[in-house]
Amino acid sequence: MDLLPEGSRTAASTVKRWVEPSFIELSGGSFDPLFQSKADTKRPRKRKGATFNSPRLECGRGAQDESWVDRYSPQSLAELAVHKKKVEEVQTWMNAHRSKGGILILTGPSGSGKTATVRVLCQELGFKVQEWTNPSNVEPYSSWQTADWRIDGLSYTSQVTQFREFLLRAYKYSCLNMAGDGGAADSKLILVEDFPNQFYREPSSLHELLRRFVRVARCPLVFVVSESVSGDGSVRSLFPREIQEELHISCISFNPVAPTSMMKVLGSISAQEAVKSGGRTSVPVQAELEALCSGSAGDVRSAINSLQFFCLLGSSVNSGVSRTKKDRPAPGRRGGSRSNQKTKKTKPVKDQEEEQAIGGKDAALFLFRALGKILHCKRGGHEAVPSPALPPHLLHHFREDLLVEPEAVVERSHVSAEMFNLYLHQNYLDFFSEVEDVERASEYLSDADLLTADWTNRIIMRDYSSSVAVRGILHSHSHQVSVGFRPLHKPDWLRVSTKHRENCLTARHLFRDFCLPAACLQVELLPYLAKLTNPMRNHTQITFIQEVGQMPLRKHPSRLKLETLTDKETAPEEEDEKEDGGLEEGQDQTEEALTASQPKPTTSRALLEDEEVTIEEYSSD
Numbered sequence: 001m002d003l004l005p006e007g008s009r010t011a012a013s014t015v016k017r018w019v020e021p022s023f024i025e026l027s028g029g030s031f032d033p034l035f036q037s038k039a040d041t042k043r044p045r046k047r048k049g050a051t052f053n054s055p056r057l058e059c060g061r062g063a064q065d066e067s068w069v070d071r072y073s074p075q076s077l078a079e080l081a082v083h084k085k086k087v088e089e090v091q092t093w094m095n096a097h098r099s100k101g102g103i104l105i106l107t108g109p110s111g112s113g114k115t116a117t118v119r120v121l122c123q124e125l126g127f128k129v130q131e132w133t134n135p136s137n138v139e140p141y142s143s144w145q146t147a148d149w150r151i152d153g154l155s156y157t158s159q160v161t162q163f164r165e166f167l168l169r170a171y172k173y174s175c176l177n178m179a180g181d182g183g184a185a186d187s188k189l190i191l192v193e194d195f196p197n198q199f200y201r202e203p204s205s206l207h208e209l210l211r212r213f214v215r216v217a218r219c220p221l222v223f224v225v226s227e228s229v230s231g232d233g234s235v236r237s238l239f240p241r242e243i244q245e246e247l248h249i250s251c252i253s254f255n256p257v258a259p260t261s262m263m264k265v266l267g268s269i270s271a272q273e274a275v276k277s278g279g280r281t282s283v284p285v286q287a288e289l290e291a292l293c294s295g296s297a298g299d300v301r302s303a304i305n306s307l308q309f310f311c312l313l314g315s316s317v318n319s320g321v322s323r324t325k326k327d328r329p330a331p332g333r334r335g336g337s338r339s340n341q342k343t344k345k346t347k348p349v350k351d352q353e354e355e356q357a358i359g360g361k362d363a364a365l366f367l368f369r370a371l372g373k374i375l376h377c378k379r380g381g382h383e384a385v386p387s388p389a390l391p392p393h394l395l396h397h398f399r400e401d402l403l404v405e406p407e408a409v410v411e412r413s414h415v416s417a418e419m420f421n422l423y424l425h426q427n428y429l430d431f432f433s434e435v436e437d438v439e440r441a442s443e444y445l446s447d448a449d450l451l452t453a454d455w456t457n458r459i460i461m462r463d464y465s466s467s468v469a470v471r472g473i474l475h476s477h478s479h480q481v482s483v484g485f486r487p488l489h490k491p492d493w494l495r496v497s498t499k500h501r502e503n504c505l506t507a508r509h510l511f512r513d514f515c516l517p518a519a520c521l522q523v524e525l526l527p528y529l530a531k532l533t534n535p536m537r538n539h540t541q542i543t544f545i546q547e548v549g550q551m552p553l554r555k556h557p558s559r560l561k562l563e564t565l566t567d568k569e570t571a572p573e574e575e576d577e578k579e580d581g582g583l584e585e586g587q588d589q590t591e592e593a594l595t596a597s598q599p600k601p602t603t604s605r606a607l608l609e610d611e612e613v614t615i616e617e618y619s620s621d
């Protein structure tokens with residue numbers, strides 16, 4: 001009997017349409033409320049004792065709607081796509097802290113299998129997992145004692161309070177034995193992946209809780225913190241070094257999943273799916289799996305999702321008819337033609353990583369690799385034909401096809417266009433062998449610089465400037481030269497600009513009586529004071545005058561030693577340019593900053609002792 005009034009029924013069906021299953025279009029079916037309600041009630045099924053080689057689930061419409069990431073979640077150590085040594089490290093820690101408590105932080109990029117490792121190990125070692133998930137909204141909460149607000153007779157509790165209570169209960173009480181959970185586990189492990197937002201604003205509230213936890217708890221606590229390649233520093237802000245040392249927190253860092261392990265996982269899943277669907281799901285060929293693998297940048301979740309999209313997309317396009325290789329969409333060109341597949345095949349797999357796989361991650365590049373891709377200037381095979389063909393008088397501009405998309409490389413390096421130009425400027429010379437090529441490259445760099453010279457349109461011109469610099473350097477190579485390994489260096493400009501800023505602040509502070517802008521102080525007043533026999537200044541001022549007003553070349557007799565850029569280093573944070581004006585008004589505010597940057601008497605003394613700086617007598621003639 002339908003008890004719903006007409007209006008409510010319409011509303012109910014509207015609500016259902018909002019929660020249409022994600023893969024319904026791909027599975028080729030139209031929207032079916034009956035199917036919908038069944039799918040809704042279905043929980044992600046956990047496989048028991050399954051291996052990669054056995055088909056595990058029946059292939060129905062409901063099964064097709066299930067995410068492959070859930071369906072193929074690893075159930076044993078052998079199935080984990082994580083390096084054995086990392087798993088052993090976590091295992092050793094868990095065994096050592098089984099009944100004595102302790103805190104472990106697992107860091108690493110998203111999808112590197114941190115949570116999967118903890119879950120599998122808990123299963124293997126007999127731990128019961130108690131996991132914290134942030135409540136999605138502030139629920140009315142029944143406990144009046146702990147409530148943070150009381151409105152209209154209802155009490156509300158913040159996430160932090162709920163988290164505190166969760167922790168307290170988790171380490172105080174043992175788990176209940178529930179029917180069907182495979183018997184009581186001996187030990188318990190608390191897993192935290194979500195952090196209440198308040199902890200990011202005020203990490204000290206988390207630290208207080210952890211101090212208490214360490215004092216009383218008898219079970220291990222594991223935090224999973226994902227970090228991006230550009231290093232957003234959640235671990236550093238939530239768990240600073242001092243807290244890690246004080247509470248003896250262990251930290252294990254995961255790497256992105258290795259391509260070989262990823263290929264194994266993808267190969268195994270696609271093979272099982274092909275068997276289950278009776279040939280309706282397409283099996284990607286090796287090159288396609290490799291493209292999916294490289295597009296995922298070591299994120300196993302992303303790779304499996306991409307594989308699912310790739311396979312289901314194919315099967316929906318062909319309405320269940322088994323596809324030939326020719327019909328398949330290329331990973332990276334959804335549904336696109338593969339007429340140019342032959343040309344692509346000639347490229348090494350490594351270089352195809354520029355092509356984004358279906359659902360491929362926005363794979364970030366470390367600065368070191370991004371610079372390498374531009375400076376080593378790899379170009380395509382000889383079969384590439386210039387299109388349109390160049391007239392004879394421009395033939396010397398002919399270059400083979402680039403293997404990289406320059407703008408994409410800069411974007412993926414996660415540094416600003418100007419900073420990337422700086423790094424190129426510092427390093428490009430070592431990669432050229434012809435002086436004419438160097439001349440051309442330096443012209444392009446100057447042009448790029450000029451494009452952003454005017455501050456009014458700098459923001460708009462940034463990307464053009466970067467294109468000119470990067471493409472200019474690539475084009476300036478008249479022929480491909482293999483220079484082998486060359487170390488890369490950080491731009492000396494960074495050191496010089498830091499020094500310049502420090503000098504401006506110090507000059508303003510030490511010679512504030514003159515009420516002059518910093519530039520004027522350094523290029524006019526200080527050189528003049530340096531010439532005076534008796535500048536009538538205190539010791540700190542004299543040291544500064546000698547340093548800034550004299551161009552002490554004798555301090556740097558040889559070429560400056562440059563700082564090497566290591567392969568996983570990120571660019572330093574860029575500071576906003578500070579205007580030189582507003583000296584007097586801004587003086588008070590900068591006072592604090594000055595104390596840090598100005599030469600302190602002790603430093604000056606140390607300087608004098610170390611370098612034997614002599615305060616020379618100058619004659620004014």
Ligand SMILES: Nc1ncnc2c1ncn2[C@@H]1O[C@H](COP(=O)(O)OP(=O)(O)OP(=O)(O)O)[C@@H](O)[C@H]1O
Pocket residue numbers: 069070072073074079080081082108109110111112113114115116117224225226265300301304
């Ligand atoms: N062989 C495998 N090894 C590891 N994970 C796998 C494997 N096969 C499927 N998966 C699934 O891939 C996902 C890996 O994500 P996991 O949550 O472990 O990553 P993570 O490093 O904790 O990152 P995040 O912080 O983003 O969750 C899990 O859903 C897991 O079930």
